[in-house]
Amino acid sequence: MGQPPTVRRALLIVNLHKDDARSLMQEIEAALSAAGVTVVTCAFEGKPIVQPEGPFDVVFSLGGDGTVLYTARCVAQWQVPIFPINLGTLGFIAAIHRNEWSAVYTQWREGKEIPSKRIMLSIKVFRRGTLIANHVALNDGVIAASGITKIIRLDVGTQSVRFGRYLSDGLIVATPTGSTAYSVAAGGPILDPEMEALIINPICPFTLSNRPVVVPVFEHVSVQVEKEQRTNVILTIDGQIVVELEPEDTVLFEKAPFPALLVASGRDVFYTVLRTKLNWSGGPDA
Numbered sequence: 001m002g003q004p005p006t007v008r009r010a011l012l013i014v015n016l017h018k019d020d021a022r023s024l025m026q027e028i029e030a031a032l033s034a035a036g037v038t039v040v041t042c043a044f045e046g047k048p049i050v051q052p053e054g055p056f057d058v059v060f061s062l063g064g065d066g067t068v069l070y071t072a073r074c075v076a077q078w079q080v081p082i083f084p085i086n087l088g089t090l091g092f093i094a095a096i097h098r099n100e101w102s103a104v105y106t107q108w109r110e111g112k113e114i115p116s117k118r119i120m121l122s123i124k125v126f127r128r129g130t131l132i133a134n135h136v137a138l139n140d141g142v143i144a145a146s147g148i149t150k151i152i153r154l155d156v157g158t159q160s161v162r163f164g165r166y167l168s169d170g171l172i173v174a175t176p177t178g179s180t181a182y183s184v185a186a187g188g189p190i191l192d193p194e195m196e197a198l199i200i201n202p203i204c205p206f207t208l209s210n211r212p213v214v215v216p217v218f219e220h221v222s223v224q225v226e227k228e229q230r231t232n233v234i235l236t237i238d239g240q241i242v243v244e245l246e247p248e249d250t251v252l253f254e255k256a257p258f259p260a261l262l263v264a265s266g267r268d269v270f271y272t273v274l275r276t277k278l279n280w281s282g283g284p285d286a
Contacts, residue, residue: 065084140173150231
């Protein structure tokens with residue numbers, strides 16, 4: 001049993017497009033305020049644009065997996081536990097049912113619920129040697145054509161191994177948490193969510209021998225946009241942030257210096273959701 005945490009200041013990030021989001025937001029605000037906790041609420045409709053000023057002792061994400069991704073990018077640097085409350089369809093990350101939040105919160109306050117540590121990506125873009133973009137991601141970074149899908153040319157490697165030239169529709173660099181997102185749809189492996197590894201996964205590669213590769217997190221994945229391109233190229237981070245790339249830009253992917261701390265989203269929950277989503281029966285029809 002861990003040491004019971006002190007909670008003085010809480011943050012709520014709320015996707016108001018989700019059913020029951022407003023009523024649950026008000027319920028949590030009232031419960032925390034009654035316990036003497038200062039509550040800061042960032043509610044949004046459409047694309048979230050707020051950047052809350054921390055630090056906080058606890059954060060509640062009300063929405064779906066997309067809301068959790070946004071929340072993690074906002075607050076992971078403060079190393080604050082995130083309660084991912086699911087108000088959408090069954091999610092891999094948002095695993096707390098709206099009616100369970102109070103019980104889970106009590107378990108955490110009593111030191112009985114230990115957050116799951118998920119590595120995050122640090123993603124930097126360099127142009128002619130100058131850093132022009134610097135972001136973090138919980139799921140992935142995707143380099144692809146900006147318009148109708150066309151083959152792009154990328155040079156890929158790590159600080160110790162050069163993988164070579166990739167001709168493909170794009171490239172995904174994903175965390176274990178992101179292994180069940182775009183990467184698995186593109187034929188990538190599913191990793192245990194608490195592993196410390198990165199997936200390098202080409203999207204529809206021109207050369208069939210270009211297969212997904214899993215590397216340890218001490219490797220820094222470097223991707224250079226080659227000079228000869230037939231289309232514009234973009235970098236998409238967690239499916240939510242877009243950076244336009246130019247020929248000869250270099251994108252550096254590495255483990256961020258801080259993990260995301262997700263409450264009630266441990267390995268057991270992950271595999272339960274995985275079995276449900278992939279319809280694992282264990283029988284001859286599995």
